[in-house]
Structure formats: structure tokens, C-alpha cells
Amino acid sequence: MTEHYVIIGNGVAGNEAACHLRQRDPESRITIITAGRLLFYSRYELPRLFHEDCDWRDFLVNPVEYYVENRINVRRNSFVTHVDAQRKSINLAHKESISYSQLLVASGGATNLPAELSDFAPLLNRFNLYTAACQVRDILPKKGKVVMLGGDVLGLDLARNLINEGYQVILVATEQTFWPHRVDPDERKLLLGALTDMGVEVIENAKIETIQEGAPGMSARHILFDDGCEIFADVVMPFFGLLPAADFMMGSGVDFERGLLVGTNLRTTDPSIWAAGDVCQIWSPEENQYRFYYGWQNVKKMGEIAARNMTGDDIHWETATDHKMYIDENRQIVSPYWEHD
Amino acid sequence: MIDSAMTETDIQLMFCGSAGDGTIAVGDIFKRAMAEAGFKVLAFDIYPPEIRGFGKCISRVRVTSRQAYSLKHQSDILVSLNDSYAIPHVSEVRDFGGVLYDQAPISAMAEGEHISGHLQPGQLPYGVSMREVSDQTTGGSKAKNIVALGFLAGLYDMQREPFHQIIRDKFKHKDPIISESNLLAFDTAYDEGVSTFRLDFIELGTPERQDIGSKVQMMTGNAAVVRGCLDAGLETFFGYPITPATSIMEDLATDLPMRGGRLLQTEDEISAIAATIGAGYAGARAATATSGPGLALMVEMLGLGVMAEVPSVIFCSQRGGPSTGMPTKTEQSDLHLAVFGGAGDAQRIVLAPTNVEGAYKCAGKAFEMAERYQTPVIVLLDLYLSNRYETVILPRQNPFEADSSKKRSHQERGVPYHRFSFTDDNVSPRTVPGEEGGIHTVTGLEHNELGRPNDQPDMHLKMSEKRHNKLLGALDHPGITIQKRFGDEGKVDVGILGWGSTFGEILEAMLVAQDEGISCSAMKVVMLSPLPLQPVQEFFSDCREILIPELNYEGQFANLVGSAISKPFTRLNRVPGVPMRVADILDEIRRLAAQVKSAA
Numbered sequence A: 001m002t003e004h005y006v007i008i009g010n011g012v013a014g015n016e017a018a019c020h021l022r023q024r025d026p027e028s029r030i031t032i033i034t035a036g037r038l039l040f041y042s043r044y045e046l047p048r049l050f051h052e053d054c055d056w057r058d059f060l061v062n063p064v065e066y067y068v069e070n071r072i073n074v075r076r077n078s079f080v081t082h083v084d085a086q087r088k089s090i091n092l093a094h095k096e097s098i099s100y101s102q103l104l105v106a107s108g109g110a111t112n113l114p115a116e117l118s119d120f121a122p123l124l125n126r127f128n129l130y131t132a133a134c135q136v137r138d139i140l141p142k143k144g145k146v147v148m149l150g151g152d153v154l155g156l157d158l159a160r161n162l163i164n165e166g167y168q169v170i171l172v173a174t175e176q177t178f179w180p181h182r183v184d185p186d187e188r189k190l191l192l193g194a195l196t197d198m199g200v201e202v203i204e205n206a207k208i209e210t211i212q213e214g215a216p217g218m219s220a221r222h223i224l225f226d227d228g229c230e231i232f233a234d235v236v237m238p239f240f241g242l243l244p245a246a247d248f249m250m251g252s253g254v255d256f257e258r259g260l261l262v263g264t265n266l267r268t269t270d271p272s273i274w275a276a277g278d279v280c281q282i283w284s285p286e287e288n289q290y291r292f293y294y295g296w297q298n299v300k301k302m303g304e305i306a307a308r309n310m311t312g313d314d315i316h317w318e319t320a321t322d323h324k325m326y327i328d329e330n331r332q333i334v335s336p337y338w339e340h341d
Numbered sequence B: 001m002i003d004s005a006m007t008e009t010d011i012q013l014m015f016c017g018s019a020g021d022g023t024i025a026v027g028d029i030f031k032r033a034m035a036e037a038g039f040k041v042l043a044f045d046i047y048p049p050e051i052r053g054f055g056k057c058i059s060r061v062r063v064t065s066r067q068a069y070s071l072k073h074q075s076d077i078l079v080s081l082n083d084s085y086a087i088p089h090v091s092e093v094r095d096f097g098g099v100l101y102d103q104a105p106i107s108a109m110a111e112g113e114h115i116s117g118h119l120q121p122g123q124l125p126y127g128v129s130m131r132e133v134s135d136q137t138t139g140g141s142k143a144k145n146i147v148a149l150g151f152l153a154g155l156y157d158m159q160r161e162p163f164h165q166i167i168r169d170k171f172k173h174k175d176p177i178i179s180e181s182n183l184l185a186f187d188t189a190y191d192e193g194v195s196t197f198r199l200d201f202i203e204l205g206t207p208e209r210q211d212i213g214s215k216v217q218m219m220t221g222n223a224a225v226v227r228g229c230l231d232a233g234l235e236t237f238f239g240y241p242i243t244p245a246t247s248i249m250e251d252l253a254t255d256l257p258m259r260g261g262r263l264l265q266t267e268d269e270i271s272a273i274a275a276t277i278g279a280g281y282a283g284a285r286a287a288t289a290t291s292g293p294g295l296a297l298m299v300e301m302l303g304l305g306v307m308a309e310v311p312s313v314i315f316c317s318q319r320g321g322p323s324t325g326m327p328t329k330t331e332q333s334d335l336h337l338a339v340f341g342g343a344g345d346a347q348r349i350v351l352a353p354t355n356v357e358g359a360y361k362c363a364g365k366a367f368e369m370a371e372r373y374q375t376p377v378i379v380l381l382d383l384y385l386s387n388r389y390e391t392v393i394l395p396r397q398n399p400f401e402a403d404s405s406k407k408r409s410h411q412e413r414g415v416p417y418h419r420f421s422f423t424d425d426n427v428s429p430r431t432v433p434g435e436e437g438g439i440h441t442v443t444g445l446e447h448n449e450l451g452r453p454n455d456q457p458d459m460h461l462k463m464s465e466k467r468h469n470k471l472l473g474a475l476d477h478p479g480i481t482i483q484k485r486f487g488d489e490g491k492v493d494v495g496i497l498g499w500g501s502t503f504g505e506i507l508e509a510m511l512v513a514q515d516e517g518i519s520c521s522a523m524k525v526v527m528l529s530p531l532p533l534q535p536v537q538e539f540f541s542d543c544r545e546i547l548i549p550e551l552n553y554e555g556q557f558a559n560l561v562g563s564a565i566s567k568p569f570t571r572l573n574r575v576p577g578v579p580m581r582v583a584d585i586l587d588e589i590r591r592l593a594a595q596v597k598s599a600a
Helices: A012-024 A043-050 A064-069 A115-123 A130-139 A153-164 A185-198 A296-310 B023-036 B083-092 B130-138 B144-155 B160-170 B176-194 B221-231 B246-258 B269-281 B292-307 B335-340 B356-373 B383-387 B457-476 B502-515 B533-542 B556-562 B582-599
Strands: A004-008 A029-033 A072-075 A080-084 A089-092 A097-099 A102-105 A109-111 A145-150 A168-173 A201-203 A208-213 A221-225 A230-233 A235-239 A242-244 A260-262 A273-275 A280-284 A289-291 B010-018 B040-046 B056-064 B075-080 B093-102 B124-128 B214-220 B236-239 B262-265 B286-290 B312-318 B349-351 B376-382 B389-395 B483-487 B492-498 B520-525 B527-529 B543-550 B570-573
Touching (some): A004 A012, A064 A072, A102 A296, A115 A208, A130 A235, A145 A230, A153 A185, A153 A235, A221 A235, A260 A273, A273 A296, B010 B083, B010 B144, B023 B160, B023 B214, B040 B383, B056 B083, B075 B083, B083 B093, B093 B130, B093 B144, B124 B144, B130 B144, B130 B176, B144 B160, B214 B221, B221 B246, B221 B356, B221 B376, B236 B246, B236 B269, B246 B262, B269 B286, B286 B292, B292 B312, B292 B335, B312 B383, B335 B376, B335 B527, B335 B556, B356 B389, B376 B383, B483 B533, B492 B502, B492 B533, B492 B556, B502 B520, B502 B582, B520 B533, B533 B543, B543 B582
Parallel strands (some): A004 A102, A102 A273, A145 A168, A168 A201, A260 A280, B075 B093, B236 B262, B492 B520, B492 B543, B543 B570
Antiparallel strands (some): A080 A089, A089 A097, A109 A242, B040 B389, B214 B389
16 A cells, blocks of 8 residues: 655755655655645745845745656645544644654744743744745845844844845844854853954843834834833844744644654654654753754754655664854854755 | 736636635626726636536636737636635646635545645645635625635735725625625735735736727627627517527617617527518518527528528527537537528628627627628627627727618619619618518519519529629628738748637737747638638638637538638647637647748
């Protein structure tokens, strides 16, 4: 009987897995389910929107024909509401149920927003999706001012691009600054200094009291700190790292901590369900705990391992060395997580 | 509309649902709103033969800033009001086109039953809360179509007001609360559309300036026929309902009495043609409308009209045949019947308009010709032309003669009247009953100049020549296009000869072929009988290869042309029940062009 591999998630891990599944099982059915409306595109490339006349087609990792030729059905705009591990079926929000032979959960991470900022969510602009990035591009005036809260590696990547394009960037540093890099206090001081040298205005030890819409004719956003200081900005963006996006796995019977718990073979506690990418915590024998691994290369490797194991191999994730953020000879900060194919 | 004055607009939408979903209705609102905004609209609906509740309905609407000649093979947007019917049409949406669907249907469904699973990789999904919004705003799911329309209008930043006006107009005869709730459904969805990020690259530009001094209207081919009839001074209409001609009688039933005319629904088609010829004999401008099966019943009486030289106009909207055939599918397979049907050498005039504007002109000119040449005139439409909508520019001045009869001269009034006298132009002066000195005999028998029965060989020959030759004058009848050539002039590699509604597809294919560098021309032939042989022969001489596409199995027009011209040509015959694909014609043009090149 033809296997039906279902992959929840249309990012690096999911698409890498689909590619290997097709190679290893040419007769199988492969379905990628994603809440997004676009095919797999490179989110790392999104800052190009600020200096190129481009659209989502320019960010596609694979051409449209690739999916036809490889018979990979990408079900977009589809929201998974529940996974029934016993029946091996997935329920979608539009009330369709899909059965699977084996399931790979690679739904990635959602933008983390600290609880104290949740009230201001409607006034914050994300940069996690193409549509969100376009909105920022469209509302940000030339040489406008951007306030970044937190400052994870995705935010810092955007910051350096914005600076290069003549925008003003103010970073309100928090403990999530440089996430997911683990940075000690001395390193942090050096890195923040380098950011300042790059043109980023850094604000430390500041607690946000409120964020408001700006008055008509003024900047669009007004941030007030608890010490009475205030900033006017055109856009305020949160960059506090990612949280696993797998709420639909609740009640599936699969073990879940902060992310889906998988062994080094990336199999969950259900024999037909696997996980890869930012959504999963992999068992680390060295550290004797489950932990996350980030970055294009790590996630891509996970996709391959999951696919190979789903099709009969027994390959194990080898603990990767933590990547360090550093300052290059031009006083520019560099994160290995910015590297991608 | 959005501000992009320099953008050329050319988008095609396809609404697809089941009978009862309001598919045709929503397509109608959309196209009217677009026409109201000043765009050119070309639209065609497909619906099932069943009255309600079963079968697939599709409304395709092409919106352009400049005149389009046919529907496009691929649509830019598909709106699904019923996934099971819409799924087979997903492949008709182009890459980077959009598919709108209900993202929260009411009941659970098995894998594959929702349209989102059938989108091709290049297509863009737009999930819309159709049922939910309909429920919230109208208390039921019947307004799903209006919700889809509102979303669409918001998504593409169209002005609300034309839609509001048309929705109000549509429900004006119902409880005002229905109109208001539908407007609320529209507006709620409109806001959802506005806030949805548009990923496709479809732009609505600015419509082209309309010709000053003309009236721009959107209408179907049948509505254009009605308009042509009224402008030409139709006085009496007799008909029996039959798809796809029925709407001609329906509209006339309202409009004709308001102009002092009379309409009678007869017991069958035989009565309808008999009454039409009778009214024509009495001097009234008279017409009937039918489809192939009805025309088959009428041909006996048509022979009487030819023999007695009585003016009459018959509109025949073709559908799939033979017999009852495919009542709601289009075809061009009544040409033989229209041109040759009947006993004996029963020559008549047959006109076949190629578009809605042509339907208006042919309808009006048919009365002039019927009177001028004293003969039945058949106007051959088809379901595709009868039902398709186009924005047309109608002249502000009525272009039709009120009376085209050849009457007795003053001198002739003083001498004994010969109803069928031989004249230079083979047309005899005509009188109507009651006219002083105009008494004459009329019969279906062969006759002499007085109209009295006469079956002598010489008389039969002379009368046959008279009946035949008088029609040749119609080839020079003023104010109507008998045939017309388009595209490259002079010698060309490929010529496409066409007739009827398929000519739109032919023109589209020719334009694409020209863009590809193929030397080609297209000629439309509006008058099928008598055939304008000389220009057609000249066209054949100019073209190295000739292609004749038509929607029938036998190649009826090709047979007609082939019987008069010996040069070989290529036939392209299709009987899918739907308009011919531009791509099919284009493929043949390319093949023939390659053939010419390789021969050279």
C-alpha cells in the first residue's frame, strides 16, 4: 500500500524532509500542510524588501514546477486543529480530516511575545512572514525610525540591513537580545558596543510602561518607559525569539514539554509521528536533557534525518556545537545563524 | 477603482457553484458593477438543464480596459461556491491566480473534498468565511455568494457603490430587510477583503474612454436581438419557448407591447412561423425565435415564405443537437438546416453575427432585408452568443430603415398589378392586403407573375432564377458587414475563416499568433446565404494555408465554402458543448505556419 507522508510545516525542515522522502520512496504520497498561503520561501531573504523591487516569487526556494515534478502537494492556508495519533488522522480547521501513514511535525516556531507586552500586540509589527515584512516596508517612511524590542538574531539581521539602507534603529535590549546565542555578560557588553558602532542606538535596563499610537501627524508609535523617558517611532517590532508552534499536538498523546520531545532519531513517543526543526526538543545524552537547536543548517539536517528514519534508516542526531556570535574585522557583529543555502 | 491609470486591465473571473447557490446571480452583479465602472465586459454563463437544486453553474466574466473578443482559456480567479463542482475547474486558473473558497464549511468532510487540497502549487488560496459571515449577517447561508463578492471587491479595492446599487436593485421587489442584510453581508466581507494581504499580481486599471456620441451598455446576445428588433420597428412576434432562445420572447413580452406591438405565444413552432409569415404577408414587421429543434419544425413553412416571397425574420439560437440534444450547451450545427433546410430550391438569407453588437445590427438589418428582398431571413445565433454578456456601443441614432419595401411606382399604380413581375433587380413591387389595386393570388404552388399556379418548365426556371438572383442584392445591402478581414494584409501564411460566435476565439488566437511573429489574417463571414464568394475567394488566394474552426462535427461551414472553392483547407471541428478553446485554434495556426515555413 502506498505510504502517505504528511508533513505539518512548510519551512526548512519540512521541505528538506519532503525532498528526501520523494527520493527514497518515489511511489509515496507526500502532503505538506501549512497555515501560510505561499510555497516555501526564504525568510532570511526578507530584508531584501528594503532595497530591492521584489516580491514573494523572488524568495521561493524551489520553483513552482518542483512541486509538480516531485508530486508534493502543498496544502496552504490549512490550519491543523488536532492530531489523532490512534487513528492516524489530522483534523483541519475547515473540517476536513486527512489520514497519514507517518507524520512529521515541522511547524517551526511562532514569535515569542512576553506577557507584559501582550496588551500592546496590535501596535507591534512582526517580521516573521512575507506578508508581515511587506507591511513593515509599506508603513516605514524613508529613513524612518524603527524600535526593536528584545533583539534576537532575526531582529539583528534586519537591524543591520535597515541601517545600511539609511533607517534609524533603536534597540531596547533585554535578556532575549542575541537569542538563541548564549552570551555571557562580558560578551554581551562587547556585542552591544559593536552594535552601537554599527549605528544602532542601544537602550539597556529600560522597562516599557506603555506603547501607544502616535498623535495624528506625528510618528505612528509612542513608547513610554517607567523612568519617564519616551521614544517616538514609526514602527515597533518585537524580537524575543521563537516558541514552538504545535498547540494542535495537545491531546494527541505525544509527549510535549516546551516543544515536542523526540529521541536522537527524531521520533516522538508515538511510533508514527516524528518532529524536526524549531518545534522539537531533542534528547541530548551529553547534557542529559531535551534541548532545542536552531539555525538553517541544523534544521535542514533534522529534516533529512527525519525523512531517512521515516523510510527505514536509523540515523541519529549528533549534538551540534553551539554557534557563537562574534565581531568581525570591520566591527560588524556576525551570527552563524544568518548563514543559509 | 485603484489608482493605476496606465495599467491595462485584463482579468477573468470564474464563479462556480451548484444550481441554487446564486452562482449566476453573483456573476451578474459582478459584471454589471464592472460595466458600471466603465470596463469592457465579456461574460458567459453555463448552467444545467434542470431548473434548480441540481447541476453545475459557472459564470465566467472577463473584464478588460479594451475590447476583448472571447473569454480567456484560463481564468485569473476562481470563486468556489460549491467545492465538489469547482474542484474540476481548478486547473483552469492560471499560475499566480487566486482561488476563493469557503474556509469554514458547515459539515465535516473526507480527505479531498475541500478545494484547498486541489490547488496547484502556483495558485494562491484565499479562504473566506463565507458561511459564517452569511449566517451572522442574514441569518442563513444563502448569502454566501454575496459574501464572496464582497470579499473580492474589498480585496481588489473596488468601489462599493456600484455593487450596493446593483444589490439594492436586485432585491427591490423583496422585503427591504433582505436587501439590507445582503448589503451588510457584502460590507462585512468587503472589510475582510480589504484587510487581507493580496499575494497575486492582478490589477484593475482605468477603463478606456468610451466613444462620445454612443451609448455603452452591457447586454447579452439575445438582449441585443431584442433591442435590434425594437429599433427596427418590430410589430408582431410569435414564438414558442425553447432554450436558448426563450429570453428573446420573454424580453419582448415586456417591451414590445409598450411600443404598441403584439406578442403571442403560440402552441408550437409551426404555428409561430405560420403566424409570422401571415403577419409579414399583411405588411407587419414580424419575427419568431427558436432553436434547432424548432427550426426543424419550421422549414416547411419557410418554403412557403420563399415561394410566396413574404418577408419574415427567424432568429435561431443553436444548441447541441441533433434532436433534443444538449439544450444548455452551445454548438454551431444548424448551419446546414438554416441554409438548405426545406423542400426544393428554397434560397433564403442567413446572417450569423459574431458578437453581441453584431447581433443587434443583424437583428435590425434582418427586417430591412426581409422586406427589401421579400424573403425569410434567418439570423443564426448560438447559445454562447445568446447568453454571453458584452459591453457594446450602440448608436444614438436609430440605424435601421423604418420601411424597406419595394412599392409600386406612381405609374405602376395605374396598370394591372403583377405581384411576381420580373424586374431588373428580380424584386417585384409588393402590396399588402387592402391596398387599392393590389389584389393578387398567393400560393405555395409555383406560379406566374400574377401569382396564379403555373408549373411550366420555362416559368419554373424563370421564377427559380428570380428567387435566387434577387438575394444577391443582399450582398451589397447598406449598413451591414457581410464579411470582414482582420490582421495582416496581403499575402499571409495562415488565414482563418470563421463564422458566428467562434470568431471571437479566432481573433484572440490570431492576435496571439501575430505577437509570435506568424503572418496571419482572419476573415469573418456574417452572411452565410448568399455566400460572399468573391471576397472569400480572394482571401483564399491571399493565404497559403486556410483554417476553418467551427463548433460542429461535420464542418458545416467548411462544407459550404468547400462546395464553392476548390482550394484545400484545414478543418478544426469541436463539439464540447462549450466555446472553442483559443489554445486549440492557436495550436493549429502554429502547426500550419510551421508547415508553410518547412515547405518554403
